[in-house]
Amino acid sequence: DTGVSQDPRHKITKRGQNVTFRCDPISEHNRLYWYRQTLGQGPEFLTYFQNEAQLEKSRLLSDRFSAERPKGSFSTLEIQRTEQGDSAMYLCASSLRWGTETYEQYFGPGTRLTVT
Amino acid sequence: KNQVEQSPQSLIILEGKNCTLQCNYTVSPFSNLRWYKQDTGRGPVSLTIMTFSENTKSNGRYTATLDADTKQSSLHITASQLSDSASYICVVFKTGGSYIPTFGRGTSLIVHP
Numbered sequence: 001d002t003g004v005s006q007d008p009r010h011k012i013t014k015r016g017q018n019v020t021f022r023c024d025p026i027s028e029h030n031r032l033y034w035y036r037q038t039l040g041q042g043p044e045f046l047t048y049f050q051n052e053a054q055l056e057k058s059r060l061l062s063d064r065f066s067a068e069r070p071k072g073s074f075s076t077l078e079i080q081r082t083e084q085g086d087s088a089m090y091l092c093a094s095s096l097r098w099g100t101e102t103y104e105q106y107f108g109p110g111t112r113l114t115v116t
Numbered sequence: 117k118n119q120v121e122q123s124p125q126s127l128i129i130l131e132g133k134n135c136t137l138q139c140n141y142t143v144s145p146f147s148n149l150r151w152y153k154q155d156t157g158r159g160p161v162s163l164t165i166m167t168f169s170e171n172t173k174s175n176g177r178y179t180a181t182l183d184a185d186t187k188q189s190s191l192h193i194t195a196s197q198l199s200d201s202a203s204y205i206c207v208v209f210k211t212g213g214s215y216i217p218t219f220g221r222g223t224s225l226i227v228h229p
Contacts, residue, residue, distance in 0.1 A: 002159070031215075042120075042205050042219030043160070056216055091159050097215075105150075107159030 002026075004108035006092050012114045013082055020078045021111045025094030032075050033105065034067055035091040036060065043091055049075060050097075082115045089113075119143070120208050122220035130228055133196055137223045139189040139206030147211035151180050151191045154203045154222065163191070163204075196227045 003026040013019050025032050030051050035043035046065070047057045051072035061067075064082075069075040079086055089112050095105040120141045129135050141149070148167045152160035164173045164180040166189070173180050177194045193200055203222040209215060 002161070004159075033217075035219075040221070042207075042221045044219065045216050048215065058216070093159070104162050104165060107152075107161070109159050110157075112157075 002106040002108065004092060004094050004106050006090075006108040006111050008111060009109060010112045010114075012116065015082060015084060015115055017082055018078065018080045019082060019113065020076055021090055021092075021113075023075045023077070023092030023094075023108055025074070025092070026096075026106060027073075029094035029096050029106075030072065031095045031097050031105075032069055033093045033095075034075070034077050035093065037089045037091055037110070038087075046077070079113075082113075084115045087113055087115045120206055120218050120220035122204075122206050122223050124223060125221070126224040126226070128226045128228060129196055131196060131198055134192065134194050135196060135225065137191045137193075137204050137206075137225070139191070139220055141187050141189070141206070141208045141218070141220075143187075143208040143210055143218050145211050146184060146187075147209040149180075149182055149189050150207045150209070150217075151178070151189075152205045152207060154205055156202070160205055193225075196225075198227050198229060201225060201227045 005024045007022045033048040034046040037043040049069040064080045067077045089110045091110045092108040093105045096103045123138045151163040154160040166182045179192045182189045205222040206220040
């Protein structure tokens with residue numbers, strides 16, 4: 001257990017439905033990342049937050065995807081009108097970064113999404 | 117294009133043997149390189165982090181090397197154990213204001229008794 005939790009661990013939904021995932025980072029961590037990982041591939045960056053500010057988004061994050069981190073604590077990732085291609089493991093990671101120091105990134109267990 | 121290439125794609129070894137995994141990258145400007153271990157169905161766990169000035173870093177039976185000139189890294193596993201069976205992922209972070217990491221596809225290691 002890294003201290004980063006994600007909920008739910010598994011989600012099965014029908015195409016066209018909306019889903020929302022939650023990530024609770026390690027409490028003192030100011031950085032929070034979302035990644036997507038498909039079978040046999042490495043994680044792909046989706047977006048990241050510094051405190052409550054969403055600083056960068058990948059082009060993979062289409063208009064159907066939205067992420068929030070209100071109050072700089074937990075974060076949610078919502079996918080609207082899900083498609084079968086959205087089936088993947090969604091990973092959250094948190095880290096502490098001050099200035100130019102490089103700190104370790106801790107991953108949650110992931111949320112496995114299956115779109116039928 | 118910023119890329120991270122890992123080899124081999126998969127590897128099978130006997131328990132107790134050593135092995136070396138490779139990572140080549142073109143990510144620039146370079147900030148740091150990380151190796152992660154990912155068990156099936158779980159999130160990655162950090163093994164090592166190396167910055168530009170570091171050539172070698174160890175974590176128990178895991179030793180990572182970095183050659184920033186040739187943009188190559190390796191992860192050496194000594195005296196492998198069954199629990200080492202996992203995917204090993206190389207990740208490179210850029211510097212210069214963008215903190216988006218680039219992940220390799222990973223090397224799948226299977227350790228047989």
